[in-house]
Amino acid sequence: MIRLENVAKTYQTPAGPYQALAPVSLEVREGDVYGIIGYSGAGKSTLLRIMNLLERPTAGRVFVEGKDLTALSPRALREARHAIGMIFQHFHLFSNRTVAENVEFALEIAKAEKGDREKRVRELLEWVGLEDKADSYPSQLSGGQKQRVAIARALANRPRILLCDEPTSALDPRTTQSILSLIRDINQTWKVTVVIVTHEMDVVKQLCHKAAVLENGHLVEELPIRHARTAPASALGKLLFQEAPERLYPTEVLNG
Ligand SMILES: Nc1ncnc2c1ncn2[C@@H]1O[C@H](COP(=O)(O)OP(=O)(O)OP(=O)(O)O)[C@@H](O)[C@H]1O
Ligand SMILES: [Mg+2]
Structure with missing residues (x-):
């Protein structure tokens, strides 16, 4: 569960402070x-x-599964x-890494064992239907394929969100x-x-x-x-x- 308590965001800009988000409270x-x-x-x-x-946020608290992230x-x-996994409109893949290496990156960050990483990468690529693209580079993929790689990477550590x-x-x-x-x-x-x-x-x-x-x-x-x-x-x-x-x-x- 995600719970936002009065989160607000004001950006500092050359023209002065700009309030992008007024205090918002919601629960997912x-x-x-x-x-x-x-x-x-x-x-x-x-x-x-x-x-x-x-x-x-410049104000408020962000609870994810009961934990206050801001603290x-x-x-x-x-x-x-x-x-928490995340994906974006423009995919944000590493262009100098292969498809498999892009997915593996998330596992490296989480310090997974090498053997486990390789097995998990194969599993994920199969799940998103890209097992045959493991050694391709992002520039060789269509937009939909790139997003699938991004999704595989986002799911690598079995996020709950x-x-x-x-x-x-x-x-x-x-x-x-x-x-x-x-x-x-x-x-x-x-x-x-x-x-x-x-x-x-x-x-x-x-x-x-x-x-x-x-x-x-x-x-x-x-x-x-x-x-x-x-x-x-x-x-x-x-x-x-x-x-x-x-x-x-x-x-x-x-x-x-
Ligand atoms: N780093 C920043 N510094 C200053 N202003 C920012 C910054 N990031 C966003 N803003 C401003 O805050 C407001 C909200 O931005 P945000 O990117 O959250 O909008 P959005 O709803 O996602 O828009 P879009 O549909 O175009 O992606 C905008 O007016 C934007 O210009
Ligand atoms: Mg936006």
Whole structure:
């Protein structure tokens, strides 16, 4: 479970302090897929990165499975982070490492034994359907394949939580579907709690149990998705529940 207590983030910029996130409190239940939606600049990535303290909040506390991450020593924080995997829109693979070496990296960081590492890498690559690409370099892969490598790497240490920042935004619709079904599998098969930032309404509808709507750094509402369809109050919430197919990828709508 993830619990944010009044987390806020103010960035210091040359133009002065900028509040990217007003105090936000929320809870992500264990086993849920939790969406975060909002316009560009709403603070989605900031909020997500606070969940594993890639971004340290300027106020508030971050509890992951009961532990307050903001109170941990750097070393204890590194340990705690092994329980939290993360993937990104642009994959963030190491271009000078092979596919297998990219996945193995996460295991090296966690100080796994060499023999165990190799076995685990094979297992993971098989699971994401890339066993034949073990010795390829990222530049030799398609976008969807790169994201699969990133997912294998994120899962290497058997995290209980997977944070996803726009994981399908750089992919075409068909590849998007295959990545979404992989993420759904991860959630259902391994009971990994998933938090996913997206501006694609379709992603939220297909995958999430619940979604937070962010506007200008404020959490304006939380919507249950697969459960009772309460009438959304915010404009984005309303958009989310519109059925018109042309609105399912409203990038241009969302980005103004
Ligand atoms: N390191 C930083 N320094 C200063 N301002 C920042 C920094 N990171 C983000 N911001 C600002 O904080 C606000 C929220 O940024 P964030 O990246 O969280 O938005 P987002 O909702 O993820 O947007 P997008 O959909 O474009 O990815 C933006 O106005 C952004 O310019
Ligand atoms: Mg972002």
